[in-house]
Amino acid sequence: MRVDPNYLTTLVGSLDQVQSNEQQLTSELSSGVSITSLSSNPVGAGANVLLLNQIQQDDSFTSSSSLVTGQLQVGDSALGSVVSQLTQAISLATRANNGTMNSSDVKSIGNQISGILDEVQTLANTSYQGQYIFAGGQTSSAPFSTSVATSPGVTTYSGDSDINYLEMPNGQKIQLNVPGNQIFSGSGSNNVFAALNSLVADYSSGIVNTSQAVSDTTALSTALNYVSQQRVTLDNSITRLSSATDAVSNEQTQLTSAQTNLMQADVGTVSTQLSLNETQQTALEDVIAQLGSSSNDLFSKIQG
Amino acid sequence: MSGALDADQAALNVVANNVANANTSGYTEETPDWQQNAAITVNGVSTGDGVSETGATSQRDRVLEERLDQQQQLASSSSTRLAALQDVQALFTPDSGSSSSTAGDIGSDITKFFDSFSSLEANPTNDALRQDVLSTASTLSGDISNAAASLNSQRAALDQEATGVATQVNSLTSALAQLNQQIQSTSPDGDAGTLEDQRQQDLSQLSQLIGINQVTTENNGLSITTTSGQTLVSEGQSNQLTTGTVNGVTDIFLGGADITSQLASGGGQLGGYLTARDTDIPNALSSLDQLAYDISTSVNAQNNSGTDLNGTTGTVANPLYIFNEPTQVSGSAAGMSVVMTDPDQIAAAGAGDGTGDNSNATALAGLASQTIVSGQTPANFYSNFVTELGATISGVQSENTAQNASVTQLQTQNNALSSVNLNDEASAMTTFERSYQAASQVFTMLNTIMASALNLGEQTTVS
Numbered sequence: 001m002r003v004d005p006n007y008l009t010t011l012v013g014s015l016d017q018v019q020s021n022e023q024q025l026t027s028e029l030s031s032g033v034s035i036t037s038l039s040s041n042p043v044g045a046g047a048n049v050l051l052l053n054q055i056q057q058d059d060s061f062t063s064s065s066s067l068v069t070g071q072l073q074v075g076d077s078a079l080g081s082v083v084s085q086l087t088q089a090i091s092l093a094t095r096a097n098n099g100t101m102n103s104s105d106v107k108s109i110g111n112q113i114s115g116i117l118d119e120v121q122t123l124a125n126t127s128y129q130g131q132y133i134f135a136g137g138q139t140s141s142a143p144f145s146t147s148v149a150t151s152p153g154v155t156t157y158s159g160d161s162d163i164n165y166l167e168m169p170n171g172q173k174i175q176l177n178v179p180g181n182q183i184f185s186g187s188g189s190n191n192v193f194a195a196l197n198s199l200v201a202d203y204s205s206g207i208v209n210t211s212q213a214v215s216d217t218t219a220l221s222t223a224l225n226y227v228s229q230q231r232v233t234l235d236n237s238i239t240r241l242s243s244a245t246d247a248v249s250n251e252q253t254q255l256t257s258a259q260t261n262l263m264q265a266d267v268g269t270v271s272t273q274l275s276l277n278e279t280q281q282t283a284l285e286d287v288i289a290q291l292g293s294s295s296n297d298l299f300s301k302i303q304g
Numbered sequence: 305m306s307g308a309l310d311a312d313q314a315a316l317n318v319v320a321n322n323v324a325n326a327n328t329s330g331y332t333e334e335t336p337d338w339q340q341n342a343a344i345t346v347n348g349v350s351t352g353d354g355v356s357e358t359g360a361t362s363q364r365d366r367v368l369e370e371r372l373d374q375q376q377q378l379a380s381s382s383s384t385r386l387a388a389l390q391d392v393q394a395l396f397t398p399d400s401g402s403s404s405s406t407a408g409d410i411g412s413d414i415t416k417f418f419d420s421f422s423s424l425e426a427n428p429t430n431d432a433l434r435q436d437v438l439s440t441a442s443t444l445s446g447d448i449s450n451a452a453a454s455l456n457s458q459r460a461a462l463d464q465e466a467t468g469v470a471t472q473v474n475s476l477t478s479a480l481a482q483l484n485q486q487i488q489s490t491s492p493d494g495d496a497g498t499l500e501d502q503r504q505q506d507l508s509q510l511s512q513l514i515g516i517n518q519v520t521t522e523n524n525g526l527s528i529t530t531t532s533g534q535t536l537v538s539e540g541q542s543n544q545l546t547t548g549t550v551n552g553v554t555d556i557f558l559g560g561a562d563i564t565s566q567l568a569s570g571g572g573q574l575g576g577y578l579t580a581r582d583t584d585i586p587n588a589l590s591s592l593d594q595l596a597y598d599i600s601t602s603v604n605a606q607n608n609s610g611t612d613l614n615g616t617t618g619t620v621a622n623p624l625y626i627f628n629e630p631t632q633v634s635g636s637a638a639g640m641s642v643v644m645t646d647p648d649q650i651a652a653a654g655a656g657d658g659t660g661d662n663s664n665a666t667a668l669a670g671l672a673s674q675t676i677v678s679g680q681t682p683a684n685f686y687s688n689f690v691t692e693l694g695a696t697i698s699g700v701q702s703e704n705t706a707q708n709a710s711v712t713q714l715q716t717q718n719n720a721l722s723s724v725n726l727n728d729e730a731s732a733m734t735t736f737e738r739s740y741q742a743a744s745q746v747f748t749m750l751n752t753i754m755a756s757a758l759n760l761g762e763q764t765t766v767s
Contacts, residue, residue, distance in 0.1 A: 004716040005725035013712070033400045038393045039701055042694025045398045049411035049687035052399055056412065057672075060419035064426040071427075131429055131660055137653060139429060139660025162654075164662040166425050167669065176426075176662075263400050298730035 011288050018281045025274040034265040044262055051259040057169045058252035065245045068166055068176055071128045072238045075177065078126040078133075079231040085123070086192065086224040089116045093199055093217040096208060103206030110203030117196040121146055121155065124184050134180035137162030143180045144193070152201035155193035157181045168244050175237050183230045192227060195220035307341065307354040312740040314357035319733045321360075326724040330505030333724045334360035334497070362495050363722050369504055370518055372714040373511040377531075377571035379707035380512045384576025385584070386704050389697045391458050392580075392588055395451050396690055410451065411690070413444040414599070414682045418672030421665050424652055428662040429613060434647035441626055445640040448596050452637035455589050459553075462581040467554050469513050469574045470545045473536070476510045477528065481542035484525050488539065492523035515571030532566035534558045553581065584696065589637065591689045597636035598677040600627035606671060610651030610664030617655050624649050 004010065028034055035041045035048065089112075095101070096109045124134050125142040135143035136159040143159035159180050165173035184192045198216040202208065315336040325331040337360060341353040399409035420437040427433055483503045487496040496503070503526065510516060515531035521539055528537040536543055536558075546557045555564040556574075568578035604625045608618030618624035626644045630636040644650070652668075653661035677685040 002720045002725065002728075004719040005723045005727075006719050010712065010716065031400075035398050035400075037390075037697075038396055038398065038690055038694030039390075039697035040694075042691045042698055045694050046687040046691030048398050049690060050683060052412060053415045053683040053687075056415040056419055057422070060422050064423050067423075067426040129427065129430070131427070135658070135660065137658025137661030139658060160658055162657050162661045162663075164425070164428070164660070165666060167422065167666050171673070263398070298727040302730060302734060 008288065008292055011284060011291070015281065015284045015288065018277055018284060022274060022277045022281065025270050025277065028265040028270050029267065029274065032265055032267075033263055034270075035263055048259065048262055051255055051262065054169070055252055055255045055259060058248045058255070061169050061248050062245055062252070064166060065241050065248075068174075069238065069241055071133060071176065072234055072241065074126060074128045075133050076231065076234045076238060078123045079183070079227060079234065082120055082123050082192075082227055083224065083231070085116050085119050086220065086227065089113050089196065089199070090217060090220055090224065092116075093203075093213065093220065096203055097210055097213050097217060099208070099210060101208075106203050106208055107206045110200055110206075113196065113203065114200045117146065117153075117155075117193070117200060120184075120192065120196065124180055132159070133177055134183060135159035136177070136179035136181070137164075144184065146193070146197070151204070152194075152197040155185070155197060157185050166241075169248060172244070174240050174244065175233060178230050178233050183227055186223075186226055189219045189222045190226040192220070192223040195223050307356060308743040308746075309740060311338065311355045311357035312736050312743060315736045316733065316740070318360045319729050319736065322724045323726065323729050323733075326726060326729075330501050330508070331498075331724065332362040332364050332501050332504075332722045333728075334362050336360050360497070362497055362500060364495060364500065364504070365718070365721055366520075368714065368718050368721065369507075372711070372718050373507055373516070373518070375707060375711045375714055376508065376511040377515045377575075379704065379711045380573050381515070381571040381575040381579070382700055382704040382707055384573045385580050386576075386697070386700045388458070388462055388576070388580035389584055389700060392455065392585060393693060393697055395454050396693065398690070410444070410447050410595075411683065411686045413440070413447050414686060415672070416440045417444045418669055418682070421669035421672075424650070424665040425662045425669060428652035428665050429660055431647065434613070434650050434652075437650050438626070438642060438644060438647050441644075442642040444599075445596075445627060445642050448592060448637050449640045452589060452592050452596075452640075455585050455592070456638065459581055459585045459589075462577050462585070463554050466556070466574060466577040466581060467547050469572075469577065470547055470556050473510065473514050473574070474542075474544045476506055476513070477536045477542040477544070480506050480510070480526070480528065480537050481540050484537065485540040488523045488525045494524075496524065511572065513572045514567065514574045530558075530563065530567065531570035532563070534561070534563055534566070588689075588693060590634075591685075591692075592637035593633050593635065595637070595677055595682065595685055595689070596640040597630050597633045599682055600630050600636065600640060602671050602674075602676040603627060603668065604629050606664065606668050607651045609655055610667070611653040611655055611657055611659065611661070612651045613648040613659050615659060616649075618651065624651050626650070 024036075027036065035044050038045045092109050092112055096106050101109070121144050124144045126133055127142075131139035132141065132143055133139070135141070138159045141158065143157055144155055145158070146153050146155040157180055161179045161181060163179065164176040166176055167173050185194070189195075195216055199213070199220065202213040202216055315338075318334055318336045322333055337358045339356045339358045341356055343350045344353050345351075396410070399412055417437075417440040420433070420440045424430070424433045424437060480503065483499060483506065487499050487503065490496060490499065507516075507518065507528075510528070514536075516536065517529045517531060517533075519527040519529070521527055525539040526537070527535065527539060529535050534543075536545075543558060547554050548557060549555070550562065550564075555562050556567055556578075557563065564578060564582070567574055568582055569575065604623070604627055607626050608624050610624075611617050612624055616622075616624070623629070624644075626642060628639060628641045628643045630639060650665075652665035653659050654663035654667075657663060672683065673681055675681055680688065
């Protein structure tokens with residue numbers, strides 16, 4: 001059978017193909033990326049979108065959690081101070097209640113407890129980056145204020161019962177705050193400010209109504225226990241946040257390595273392919289040089 | 305005797321013509337036709353009367369050429385479509401994960417936008433975090449609307465190309481009609497040689513442009529229809545394609561009927577351009593539109609239902625919209641933009657809650673994991689979109705590779721038959737030269753015999 005006399009054109013076509021392969025492989029090697037276009041690996045490109053999505057979410061959670069940890073720690077240390085202040089108030093009240101003090105000592109204890117009341121109120125109005133952290137959702141203004149127009153004085157809460165949560169990438173929620181009314185002015189005998197105000201009133205005159213004062217002191221103890229319980233919520237959040245951050249950054253490391261494996265060009269394989277292509281190219285060029293030489297032309301054999 | 309010399313001379317001319325046209329595109333190798341002259345019978349003895357050269361025959365296989373044309377139509381359709389799709393995929397280059405490569409990647413934009421709400425959960429009143437929401441929103445809307453604008457301009461460019469192809473088709477069909485007339489009048493019974501070469505050359509060019517069927521008619525005429533059956537050339541008559549604007553794109557008409565959709569599936573460059581223009585790009589655009597529409601409306605609605613930093617909750621009259629609220633899905637991607645200018649208007653707090661509340665920021669961040677875009681989460685939707693687009697392109701790529709291989713094969717077969725092989729020509733030339741020499745040698749011998757006869761054995765002046 002006759003052959004296609006234009007075989008050189010076909011060979012040059014193959015040479016072009018080999019060179020284009022080489023170019024693609026070289027660009028993979030130099031960029032280090034194997035999926036350079038959607039069509040080179042459609043499924044990989046789609047998986048890459050999801051992996052990056054997850055990685056970025058994890059990254060964002062890690063930076064959020066460091067922001068939030070600061071706030072939780074400020075809240076926790078404020079409550080820690082509240083506990084020690086209240087403990088001190090209880091020991092003062094217990095001393096005043098044992099009936100051995102003169103009226104000026106009782107008054108002085110009353111003044112000290114009143115000072116503790118101010119201190120606790122300041123702690124309850126703690127702010128973090130300009131936001132009052134025990135105000136529920138009403139973080140723009142101080143939530144607690146005390147009026148001494150009446151006796152005993154009245155401390156009012158102007159915040160609300162709003163609780164904020166930080167949602168983790170896996171959907172779990174971590175509580176970020178405990179509203180002030182839940183900590184300091186809980187229902188019944190769990191009201192720190194009511195107990196403190198009553199004690200201030202009990203000792204203000206210097207004469208102690210022992211049974212009333214003892215019952216108010218007991219109320220303060222109950223309230224103190226309640227504050228400690230509420231503090232546990234914040235401590236729990238700090239612990240959970242820290243372990244969640246660890247888990248998320250582990251996940252992020254794994255996802256990043258998966259994503260790198262997906263997208264990264266395997267230098268060994270690509271180099272081997274490149275070298276194969278180069279050999280092919282040399283072979284083709286040799287063949288073309290042989291076939292293209294004019295000594296293969298029958299016309300050149302014809303003697304004039 | 306001189307007949308043999310003439311015939312050999314004519315055969316040598318055919319060879320010379322072949323060699324001269326060895327590189328002429330569309331030229332078909334010709335071989336000399338030999339005819340034995342009628343024998344002369346004298347006294348019952350039959351004597352041969354030499355040979356005549358009656359012309360040359362082109363080495364042509366019409367069936368093979370038609371198959372080549374048909375395969376060429378498929379291959380040029382898919383390679384045109386592939387080129388258009390490669391422009392489309394350049395807009396959605398996969399993000400390798402490094403910070404420099406994330407620029408312009410819609411998938412990363414979506415994630416970063418919703419992540420900015422997650423960060424806002426941590427500190428809902430923080431101005432920097434609020435500002436970040438607006439800046440990620442404008443990156444997202446900017447990248448989506450840029451992609452949509454690029455797709456639209458690619459579509460417009462394809463539209464232009466298609467119109468250009470229609471004009472080329474018209475000039476080729478006119479040329480073919482004229483050639484038909486010439487061929488029918490000059491060689492109704494046989495191969496028309498160089499005219500036929502021209503006709504095949506035109507048919508091959510036409511096959512690059514548009515999908516056609518060929519029907520041979522009487523007297524060596526030819527009718528050409530589109531693949532779906534509309535007549536382009538009927539022997540000496542050609543029907544011109546016309547163009548007109550329908551729904552913002554150029555449609556192609558033949559004899560008043562809109563045949564755009566038939567042409568799109570018909571093959572040739574025109575088929576490729578029309579498929580990319582009317583199917584592939586609109587598909588990509590409608591996915592982007594859906595994404596833009598659903599993100600815009602869901603985020604707007606959620607933001608509108610919360611309380612912003614000023615304590616305001618959105619109303620119908622004064623909505624708290626982050627994105628330009630689209631009215632319909634179509635065109636949403638191109639029209640996507642951020643309308644909110646004051647970051648305080650981001651409603652991080654729930655309706656009626658204090659400004660320090662973050663429940664609406666949580667809900668806004670939660671939209672990322674909700675099936676708000678066509679029953680999928682935004683990231684899943686985008687991931688599926690790029691997978692589908694990539695799969696389509698990869699499919700067209702393999703189709704094109706296979707079709708090109710088949711074209712190359714048919715081309716090789718056709719070349720083997722019809723192309724000028726210089727070695728063959730050299731050998732034929734030598735053969736005819738020898739034959740010519742042999743014939744002239746006969747003359748020399750006859751001359752010697754005649755001289756001997758005239759001189760009757762004596763050396764005289766006649767030699």
